[in-house]
Amino acid sequence: MPSYNILIAGAGLGGIAAACCLMKAGHRVRVFEQAPKLGEVGAGIQISANAMHVLRDLGLESAIRKSGVRPEAYVFRLHDTGETLQRFSLAAEHEHTHGAPYTQMHRADFHEILAAKAREFDPDVVQLNKRVRGYTENENDVMLHFDDGTSATGDLLIGADGLKSAVRRQMLGDAVATYTGDAAWRITVPIHRIPQQHRLEKAMTLFLGPGGHSVCYYLRGGELINFVGCVETDDVAEESWTVKFPWERLKADYVGWHPAVQAIIEHCDKDQCYRWSMHARPPTRNWSTGRVTLLGDSAHPTLPYLAQGAAMAIEDGAVLMRALAMAPNILDALQLYQRNRIDRTARIVEQSTANRALFHLRSVDEMRSAFARRNEGADRNKWLYSYNPLTVDLK
Ligand SMILES: Cc1cc2nc3c(=O)[nH]c(=O)nc-3n(C[C@H](O)[C@H](O)[C@H](O)COP(=O)(O)OP(=O)(O)OC[C@H]3O[C@@H](n4cnc5c(N)ncnc54)[C@H](O)[C@@H]3O)c2cc1C
Numbered sequence: 001m002p003s004y005n006i007l008i009a010g011a012g013l014g015g016i017a018a019a020c021c022l023m024k025a026g027h028r029v030r031v032f033e034q035a036p037k038l039g040e041v042g043a044g045i046q047i048s049a050n051a052m053h054v055l056r057d058l059g060l061e062s063a064i065r066k067s068g069v070r071p072e073a074y075v076f077r078l079h080d081t082g083e084t085l086q087r088f089s090l091a092a093e094h095e096h097t098h099g100a101p102y103t104q105m106h107r108a109d110f111h112e113i114l115a116a117k118a119r120e121f122d123p124d125v126v127q128l129n130k131r132v133r134g135y136t137e138n139e140n141d142v143m144l145h146f147d148d149g150t151s152a153t154g155d156l157l158i159g160a161d162g163l164k165s166a167v168r169r170q171m172l173g174d175a176v177a178t179y180t181g182d183a184a185w186r187i188t189v190p191i192h193r194i195p196q197q198h199r200l201e202k203a204m205t206l207f208l209g210p211g212g213h214s215v216c217y218y219l220r221g222g223e224l225i226n227f228v229g230c231v232e233t234d235d236v237a238e239e240s241w242t243v244k245f246p247w248e249r250l251k252a253d254y255v256g257w258h259p260a261v262q263a264i265i266e267h268c269d270k271d272q273c274y275r276w277s278m279h280a281r282p283p284t285r286n287w288s289t290g291r292v293t294l295l296g297d298s299a300h301p302t303l304p305y306l307a308q309g310a311a312m313a314i315e316d317g318a319v320l321m322r323a324l325a326m327a328p329n330i331l332d333a334l335q336l337y338q339r340n341r342i343d344r345t346a347r348i349v350e351q352s353t354a355n356r357a358l359f360h361l362r363s364v365d366e367m368r369s370a371f372a373r374r375n376e377g378a379d380r381n382k383w384l385y386s387y388n389p390l391t392v393d394l395k
Contacts (some may be wrong), residue, residue: 001025001026001325002324002325003026003027003028004027004028004154004155004156004324004330005027005028005153005154005155005156006022006027006028006029006030006154006155006156006157006158007029007030007032007142007144007152007153007154007156007157007158008029008030008031008032008157008158008160009031009032009132009144009157009158009159009160009161009165009166009167010031010032010033010034010132010159010160010161010162010165010296010298011031011032011033011035011038011115011126011160012040012111012160012161012162012296012297012313013040013045013107013110013111013114013296013310013313013314014160014162014295014296014297014310014313014314014316014317015031015033015158015160015161015295015296016031016111016114016115016118016126017054017055017058017114017313017314017317018158018160018295018313018316018317018320018321019031019118019121019125019126019317020058020114020117020118020121020317021054021057021058021317021318021320021321022317022320022321022324023118023121023122023125024057024058024121024321025321025324025325027324028122029121029122029125030124030125030127030152030154031118031125031126031127031160032127032130032132032144032146032152033126033127033128033129033130034129034130034131034132034161035128035129036128036129037128038111038115038126038128039108039111039112040107040108040110040111041107041108041241041242041274042106042107042108042188042272043106043107043186043188043226043228043241043274044104044105044106044107044188044217044219044226044228045104045105045106045107045110045307045310046102046103046104046204046217046307047064047068047102047103047104047105047110047310047311048094048098048102048307048308048311048384048385049094049095049097049098049099049100049101049102049385049386049388050098050311050315050384050385050386050387050388050389051310051311051314051315052064052100052101052102052103053099053100053318053388053389053390053391054314054315054317054318054389054390055314056100057318057390058117059117060113060114060117061100063113064103064105064110064113065101065103067105067106067109067110067113067220067221068103068104068105068109068219069103069104069105069202069217069218069219069220069221069222070090070091070101070102070103070104071090071091071102071104071202071203071204071217071218072089072090072091072201072202072203073087073088073089073090073091073201073203073204074087074088074090074203074204074206074376074377075087075201075203075204075205075206076206076208076371076376077205077206077207077208077258078207078208078209078258078364078367079207079208079209079210079212079213079214079256079257079258079261080209080256080257080258081258082207082258082260085208085367085368085371086371086374086375086376086377088375088376088377088378088380089377090102090203090204094385097381097385097386098381098385098386099388102385104204104217104218104219104226105219105220106188106219106220106224109220127152129148130146130148130150131146131147131148132144132145132146132147132161132166132167133145133146133147133166134166134170135157135167135170135292137157137289137290137291137292139290141153141154141155141291142154142155142156142157142291142292144157155291155330156291156292156293156324156330156334157291157292157293158292158293158294158295158320159171159292159293159294159295159298159299160294160295160296160298160313161298162296162297162298163239163281163297163298163301165294165297165298167292167294167298168287168294168298168299171287171289171292171294172284172286172287175281175282175284175301176281176282177239177279177280177281178279178280178281179236179277179278179279180278180279180280180303180356181232181233181234181278182212182230182231182232182233182277182278182356182360183230183231183233183235183237183275183276183277183278184228184229184230184275184276184278184304185227185228185229185230185231185245185250185253185273185274185275186226186227186228186229186241186273186274186275186276187227187250187264187265187268187269187272187273187274188219188224188225188226188227188268189224189225189227189264189267189268189269190223190224191218191222191223191224191225192223193267194225194263194264194267195263198259198260198262198263199260200216200225200260202218202222203217204216204217205217205260206359207257207258207261208359208360208361208367209257210360210361210362210363211231211232211360211362212229212230212231212232212253212360213229213230213359213360214227214228214229214230214254214257214261215227215228215229215230216260216261216264225264227261227264227265227268228304229250229253229254229261230278230359230360231253232360236277237275237277238277239276239277239278239279240276241274241276242274243274243275243276244271244272244273244274244275245273245274245275246273247265247268247270247271247273250265250273250275251265251266278303280303280353281301283300283342283345283346283349283350284299284300285342286338287299287300287338288334288335288337288338289334290330290331290334291330291331291334292334293320293334293337293338295313295316295317295320296309296310296312296313296316297309297313299316299341299345300312300341300345300346300348300349301349302345302348302349302352302353303349303352303353303355303356304352305352305353305355305356305359306348306351306352306355306384308348308352308384312344312345312348314389315341315344315387315389316337316341316345316389318389318390319337319340319341319389319392319394320333320337322389322390322394323336323337323340323394324337326394336394339395340392340394340395344387347383348384351384358370
């Protein structure tokens with residue numbers, strides 16, 4: 001099996017997970033991250049079986065189970081009365097059906113677990129303060145150039161540098177980002193602050209309202225509740241995890257919503273309310289050259305309405321690892337990788353975009369009838385969660 005010298009731009013969840021997969025397969029990997037220190041923001045992340053197969057293969061399942069929460073069910077409820085529109089099981093049933101659990105956890109904990117694994121393979125794998133400016137590719141190698149004037153050379157470059165990827169910009173030009181009309185609030189709240197009668201069950205609860213929806217789930221063994229609230233607004237701001245907005249605006253956006261939602265908002269740290277402007281980008285049918293490819297948000301940016309952005313990035317890393325082992329050279333491996341990822345990731349991106357319409361229907365009657373016509377659990381079990389990137393046929 002060939003062993004390559006691999007450069008990765010970006011140490012987000014996608015870049016670090018890919019680094020672990022590739023080092024496990026025997027490659028030498030260097031990950032270059034622009035930030036001065038590693039880490040993730042204080043928000044939640046959901047990890048379904050399709051990504052968990054890879055994490056298990058890396059030996060991370062027990063750490064993830066320990067620090068995560070396994071929700072009982074996925075529940076769609078009306079925004080005001082809380083009436084349940086549909087519910088499907090996630091706990092034992094998800095694990096039994098797909099052979100791996102559905103877990104919700106703190107992003108910082110998840111990133112730390114992955115980064116510790118990466119450093120176990122190679123303590124020097126991550127290079128910080130390395131902002132990628134561009135690359136030069138030729139027949140024999142690829143050179144990555146940094147803002148500080150230095151460079152690094154490898155056999156292969158993976159652009160895992162996120163939504164505003166420098167590698168993608170050089171390869172394909174910037175993806176056209178269109179504001180969707182939604183902003184996503186995010187807060188986390190210690191559960192002990194919330195009165196007992198307003199605490200939600202240990203589930204993934206999605207409240208649907210006209211012009212908005214909100215997602216609530218637990219983190220850190222149930223100590224924290226994570227809230228993501230999507231609202232329609234003309235006030236376009238930055239697409240970022242770290243832009244703060246006034247708590248009063250968050251509160252105003254959820255007037256009249258279920259008491260559990262209002263209690264979460266009431267008891268959060270009022271100077272810690274973040275809001276992200278949601279932009280959509282069309283899927284692309286090519287994201288590789290001879291020695292350079294993309295992975296995660298840089299390859300297939302998605303709206304989060306199916307909670308699969310990071311899961312896709314983790315799947316990418318596993319499929320790329322397999323493609324490098326199967327193909328006789330890097331060019332063929334990158335083609336094999338993208339050929340086997342494009343349709344799946346495009347389907348997820350399209351379904352996530354379609355969920356915006358489903359989650360923002362205008363009237364209660366429309367919401368009831370939309371859910372009466374569909375079976376979210378059966379549908380997702382059939383194609384989304386059942387994918388295993390370690391065993392799927394690569395063609
Ligand atoms: C509100 C919300 C909720 C979500 N919930 C879920 C969920 O529940 N489940 C799920 O699977 N996904 C979810 N996602 C999507 C998920 O967060 C992303 O898809 C995932 O984090 C992408 O990982 P990545 O590694 O590709 O990119 P990123 O996480 O953006 O990482 C990119 C890294 O590259 C670095 N970088 C950028 N530019 C450069 C440069 N020029 N040089 C060097 N380094 C650079 C960055 O600093 C960063 O560390 C959600 C997204 C949002 C907005």
